[in-house]
Amino acid sequence: MGNCIQKTNRVVLGFDHSSGNVSQKFSRGQKKDNNYEKGNLAEWQKQKGFGNVKKTMNPPQTPSVSGCLENSHPKSHPLPTPNPISNTCHRGHKKQPSFLPLPKPEAPPSKHEESSSIGTLQPAEPSLSLYSSSFSCILPMPMSESEILSSPYLKAFSLDELRKATANFCENSLLGEGGFGCVYKGWLDVETLTAARPGSGMPVAIKKLIHSGFQGHNEWLSEVNYLGRLRHQNLVKLFGYCLDGEDRILVYEFMPGGSLEKHLFKRNSPSLSWARRIKVAVGAARGLCFLHESKSPVIYRDFKTSNILLDTEFNAKLSDFGLAKAGPTTEAQTHVTTRVMGTEGYCDPRYLTTGKLSVKCDVYSFGVVLLELLTGRRAIDETKCEEEKNLVNWVRLHVLDNGKVFRIMDTKLEGQYCKKSAYVAANIALRCVNHEQKYRPPMTYILEILENLPSNKNLNIY
Structure with missing residues (x-):
């Protein structure tokens, strides 16, 4: 059985790791610090600005890059120092990543604020408004298809009801297709x-699966679940x-x-x-945090720009849970x-080659989308020259090799963005797409950084 890696207009058969078949793998230097090399930890820490550190601390495993110091914060998640070998560029050179400093969040969020930003993981109370967006909860994992379809949150619509709601699925009601x-x-x-008369009541989005489409019964049932x-x-x-019968339909909020x-x-x-790009990134990060931080974590597995939907205020919501x-x-x-x-x-390239799925795979995808928000470029663009087709590789080339974030920024922004915030966002995005999963930050860390980006009012704008 092959794996499905979806391209823009087609599906590519990949590698089934359960079968053991061979898979196709997808896809500069720094002066030594004498004090570090000599083991003079106190002097090295003083030079690097760490301040007073207890002598019982273990020294870093690899020398820190100048300007790569993170401010400590009780809610932050310390990250290992990336392995320079894991970050390679097109030119064949290996270079220690020159990560930029991340800002210290203004204040630790209170328990109340933390639960409201990530989502309250508590037993569901169906007596609340079932269709309200003002509360968050997770029902227990169902064990069978009949349990999935009997969710107290969902209504089982008849086909006639949905025909009436869409004027018999007429062309004028069509929002999109894939x-x-x-x-x-x-x-x-x-x-x-x-069902209400078209133009009255509440608008909804009704997804009608085609019988021979990419999304089969299992994916449909996963969304319902x-x-x-x-x-x-x-x-x-x-x-x-x-x-x-053979019809599989889902009814979402519009x-x-x-x-x-x-x-x-x-x-x-x-x-x-x-401002809107950062707002979208924060909203999407909150959605992933809610999935990852639940008692029974959920791996989204298909985080991309087409699955991030926006309302009139540019609040982001994750859709399409088929995978x-x-x-x-x-x-x-x-x-x-x-x-x-x-x-x-x-x-995630590691997931492609090993079949091992974790929440860090979602972190990689988030990093790609964050780079798309910064650059205005697609993750894969076949219209570009070979060096620029893959967005992650192209950004690494400019930021890690040259440290010039302004060269990757979307020209449509016309320079109207916060310089320091752009540096921090590019830094966190590159951490997300590190080849090694253990060097990718958790979504809670990413959300904290994005929510506390420096204000445009306090900094110079390009």
Whole structure:
């Protein structure tokens, strides 16, 4: 059985790690510090600005790059020093990453603030408004398909109801289409969720899978499972489903802003401001934090710009949970082994070659999307020259080799962005896409950094 790595308009068969078949692997220097080499830790720390450190501390395993010091913070997650061998560039040279300093968050979030930003992981209370976005919760994992379909959050729609809600799936109701099928705009009564006359009631997005599409019954059921159990302000709401013969339909809340992909890459689309780009990144990070930090972690596995939907205020919500997978449930487990599936350019290279899936695979994908927000370029762009086709490699070339972040910034921004914030965002994005999973920060760390980016009001703007 092959693996599915989705490209723009086609699916590529990959490697099934359970079969043992051979897979295809996808895809400068610093002066020594004498004090460090001589073991004079106190003097080395003084030079580097660490201040007073207890002598019982173990010395760093590799010399720190000048200007690479992080401020300590009780909520921050300390990261290992990246292995220089894991960061290679096109030119054949190996270079120690010159990471930029990250700012110290203004104040540790209170328990109340922390729970509101990531999501309250508490038993569901169906007596609350089932379709409200003001609360977050996770229902217990169902054991069978019948349990999945009996979620108290979801309504089982009839095919006739959805025909009426979309004027019989007419072309005028069509919002978009892809390899999975078509998405239509429909209308439901706000109180009863029954079909309403087009233009009245509440707008919804109705995804109708085609029988021969990329998304089969298992992926459809995965969406019903996860979106039927999970409720969070940064996850798109699923109102219900329809299972009628071979028809598989999902009914979501309508997101009038469309996808992030449309705003970044659609020709003649108005450019996103710097503030809105960061707002989208923060919202998407909160969604991933909610999934990763739950008692039973969920690995999203298909984080990309087309799956990030926006409302009128540019609040981001994650959609399309067809590839979502339950993560490790014990501390002893670091990953789950599974058939490789995802989208080219966003997939963690280590996952592609080993089939080992962990939350750090989502972190890699987040780093790619953050680079897309900074640069305005696609993860994979076949129209570019060979050196620029892969976004991650191109950014590494400019930032790690030259340290010139301004050269990668989206020209549509016309220089209207915070210089220091751009440096910090580029730094955290490159940490996310490190080849070694252990050097990638957790989403809680990433969210904390993004929420505390320096204000444009206090810094010079390009």
